[in-house]
Amino acid sequence: MEVLTYPTGTTLYKIGEVPSGVYYLLDGKIEVMLQRKTGTFEYGTFGEWSLFNLPSEETVTTVSEATLYFIKASDISSTLEIPKLLITMVSSIAKRLLIVDSELSCCSEIPEYLGPDKLRYFNRVHPNSFRITDDVFQDMFQIKRLYTSGYYKEAFEIAVKLLSQPFPEELKKEIMVWYTLLNILLEPEKAEMHFSRLAQKDYAEHISYAYLYTFFKGGQKQEVLDMFMKAGLYLPKDTIVTLEGDVASEGYFLIKGYLKAVKLYEDREVLLSIVQPGEFVGESALLDAQPRMVTLYTMSPAAIIPMSSQNIEKAAERNPNFVLRICESQLKRISQVKSLIRLKNITNDEQRAIATLKYFEPLLTKVRLTCKDISSLVDVSIERVVDEAKRLGYKIAFDGTITV
Numbered sequence: 241m242e243v244l245t246y247p248t249g250t251t252l253y254k255i256g257e258v259p260s261g262v263y264y265l266l267d268g269k270i271e272v273m274l275q276r277k278t279g280t281f282e283y284g285t286f287g288e289w290s291l292f293n294l295p296s297e298e299t300v301t302t303v304s305e306a307t308l309y310f311i312k313a314s315d316i317s318s319t320l321e322i323p324k325l326l327i328t329m330v331s332s333i334a335k336r337l338l339i340v341d342s343e344l345s346c347c348s349e350i351p352e353y354l355g356p357d358k359l360r361y362f363n364r365v366h367p368n369s370f371r372i373t374d375d376v377f378q379d380m381f382q383i384k385r386l387y388t389s390g391y392y393k394e395a396f397e398i399a400v401k402l403l404s405q406p407f408p409e410e411l412k413k414e415i416m417v418w419y420t421l422l423n424i425l426l427e428p429e430k431a432e433m434h435f436s437r438l439a440q441k442d443y444a445e446h447i448s449y450a451y452l453y454t455f456f457k458g459g460q461k462q463e464v465l466d467m468f469m470k471a472g473l474y475l476p477k478d479t480i481v482t483l484e485g486d487v488a489s490e491g492y493f494l495i496k497g498y499l500k501a502v503k504l505y506e507d508r509e510v511l512l513s514i515v516q517p518g519e520f521v522g523e524s525a526l527l528d529a530q531p532r533m534v535t536l537y538t539m540s541p542a543a544i545i546p547m548s549s550q551n552i553e554k555a556a557e558r559n560p561n562f563v564l565r566i567c568e569s570q571l572k573r574i575s576q577v578k579s580l581i582r583l584k585n586i587t588n589d590e591q592r593a594i595a596t597l598k599y600f601e602p603l604l605t606k607v608r609l610t611c612k613d614i615s616s617l618v619d620v621s622i623e624r625v626v627d628e629a630k631r632l633g634y635k636i637a638f639d640g641t642i643t644v
Contacts, residue, residue, distance in 0.1 A: 245307045252300045259287035261312040268306030273299045275581055279339045284332035292568045297575050323556035326563045333570040334523035340577045369478040377473055388470050396422040410541050414474040417448040447543045472545040481536040488530050490548040491522035497542025498607045501534045510616040520569040539607045589620045593628040610640040
């Protein structure tokens with residue numbers, strides 16, 4: 241680590257370059273140009289792209305004389321204050337990501353719906369939806385807290401209560417995994433009987449079953465799997481994770497499944513992006529009482545780990561590699577959001593529709609995307625999307641779903 245001082249107007253690195261290391265601003269002001277919007281910072285880190293050998297999606301310039309710590313990418317792991325550095329990195333990248341997210345949100349000129357019920361349209365289209373704040377998920381959190389503290393009987397009683405309720409089959413399976421795990425802990429002499437009740441083929445999609453299998457059969461535990469069992473949630477399809485306008489309290493690390501980021505209006509939803517496994521979303525929670533900019537809901541059953549700023553601080557101490565994964569995810573999302581902005585800014589309707597369809601092609605076999613989604617994202621007519629999709633050889637189902 242070395243201390244460097246740069247005069248006003250010095251460019252530390254440009255878009256497309258892989259920085260040589262991480263900069264930690266001690267004094268002065270830094271301007272970051274991401275797309276059309278820029279941000280000025282008096283605190284934070286920059287150059288995190290270097291840690292993952294990623295080309296930068298920003299140009300960083302001093303707008304006053306600036307003094308910075310400079311840490312070579314190869315020296316990060318040996319830095320004594322790595323937990324503090326990691327926390328600052330997550331927060332700094334979150335601020336830059338919010339800048340590009342705000343530009344993406346502003347690309348579509350649709351009047352915001354200001355009616356009394358933000359969920360009117362969503363509830364009409366997804367009548368059996370959940371919200372992450374629903375009692376069932378709070379009960380699941382309580383089960384995990386009790387399990388972690390060794391109160392197996394109390395956790396088991398909650399699982400029994402939940403199993404008696406009319407939840408969707410996949411959610412009941414998740415509860416059944418916990419019922420079985422707790423039964424094994426309470427009656428170890430009957431462990432084989434309890435475990436054999438769960439057919440592997442029926443539960444293979446549940447991350448909690450992978451943990452139970454390792455717990456019962458033995459094997460090496462994975463850190464992320466252990467974190468999920470202590471503080472993660474399984475969410476059925478069409479579960480609202482965040483609602484635009486709500487005050488953020490935590491971000492989310494997506495382990496499995498897909499989330500849809502949308503703007504909700506009285507008579508439609510406008511697609512903004514798709515969140516994929518391994519990504520961290522909800523960065524506004526890491527800043528001071530920021531309102532949510534978008535609504536996020538599950539496009540498929542999903543497994544997430546809620547992460548407050550306090551949780552990230554603990555993870556930086558105990559599992560710095562996990563926090564580095566969050567940083568990498570945030571940087572890759574900056575690249576993805578900028579790609580979506582570029583798509584929206586293509587002036588020709590035909591080219592805009594074609595480019596967007598090609599951009600989402602890898603996801604068409606994994607999630608349900610419709611012509612209406614593509615139309616709302618890049619502001620072209622549904623008819624245009626249908627025509628271009630057919631020309632590209634895609635199939636259009638009766639409900640508008642696009643398949644390869």
